[in-house]
Amino acid sequence: MVNECVVNAGHSTGDYVTINIGPSHPAMHGTLRVIAQTDGETVVKADPEIGYLHRGVEKLGEHLTYHQFIPITDRLNYCSAIANNVSYEMAVEKLMGLEVPEKAQLIRVIMTELARIADHQVLVGILGVDLGAFTPFFYLIIQREEIYEIFEWYNGARLTNTFGRIGGVEADLPDDFDARWRELRPNLFKAIDETDKLLTHNRIWMDRTIGVTAFSPEDALAWGFTGPCLRACGVKRDLRKDEPYGLYDRFTFDVPIGKNGDVFDRYMIRMKEMEESIKIIDQAYAMYQEMAPDAPLMAKVPKVIKPPVGEVYHATEAPNGELGFFIKSDGSDKPYRIKIRPPCYMVYQAFPELVKGEMIADLIACLSSLNVIAGELDR
């Protein structure tokens, strides 16, 4: 069926070559597969095939209690598990009508922004690797490792953190967070700066990224883009600013936007967002230090979570864009239906449109810059 649709590409002269990329291919992140039809080196038609990492997360959610589902959310976007955990917990809290203590919210902000930095570091590093620039990867990954050290030492896990609980967080920040953050902060800036020096004004980098797979803001909105990919097209939309949740209305930070929506803009947005995230962590940590040491970390939550009958949708700004959880409760201790709205799902469905008429090497660059994570794409 797939092949049939690829072959019927319309204006075919019969000289096209069909290339299968993936699902197991070093340049396809995770288990993605694209069937591309090429005319020489130009992509005529690309058909992404997804579902190779489908684990039935939504079905699983209907058979687990509300707390048991938190570790499952780790496995969505595994580059920034904490952002998923917090997003899910906030959706359940909205369903229950819980008010989370301020100190817990500050810890969530600090951890989520650290996760955002880690996610963006991976993206920029891998984008470089895919385009033949290997060195920035090391500069960034070393610092990401330091962020993971903080996570590990907060709750014992590096990648799949299972951070927080419904109604708050499980533990206070450890005592030496201050020393660790002081050490990490300048190194993060240094890594961003070094990457910037190596890539941004590099002739080869510019040639490979500027104007590649550019997208107009109208198209991006019609396709449901959110997050950095939408902002790269010049639309200033960030849920942290537009629909502030948690404590985000108290921080001052900028929302960087691009112009052309090409690979270069998507890269630049990430670079600038990392610095904005550091700004947010600084402010959140300063507010945290003013809190009383014995301030509560959990709201009053019953032992067994049984939300009232109803359905809610709650969205947060994950590193990739709008991550939303729709939860329908029938009054029992398990959700009746959980729908996850992964940000890269909407972005990736526009992939055929994005790469049409581009070179096959740019297809890889485009895929890399969209930050498609198979875990949240296939669920």
Next chain:
Amino acid sequence: MTMDLLKGVSNCLGPLVVASGEFRGDVTVEVPKARIAEVLARLRDDPNLAYDFLVDLFGVDNLDLYEKAAKPKKKTEGEGDAAEEPKPAGPPPPRFEVIYLLLSLSTNRRLHVKVRVPEDDLSVPSVTGLWKAATWPEREVYDMFGIRFPGHPDLRRLLMWDEFPAHPLRKDYPLEGRGEERILRYE
């Protein structure tokens, strides 16, 4: 604020609104399924509402929901007003739902639009003509629930493989599957 919103929506849609409700600030309106494309186009083009962004669309299977709700009478009701699930007086409501999540980029307001899909007529008009963003979500609903979307340009399975014989997110499909991976042979 939610009252304003409901008023604006009912002004725009008039008698097309079958039911409406509000829970924790999320406003849901139910409309007849045959006219969903018209409803969404009206909501999008209305200058006051301007729901110009389709966040997501997905299906819900309410197979055992009504039986469950009818049984425990003595249980204390939650505080939710549960406007979307009134006690079935006559025949039970249709089994499936498709929910559209809309967002207005200018006012940052959200709206859930719901259509009910009976088991004997599993089709909902496609909205891919309004938003291209509906392409994959409609394919996924077809894949997971078996609901067809007439007007969709390319309605294939999305996550499961093409020969998969069931619709796994239906409530009567077991969590552990039916052993399809052992029955089917790969070429």
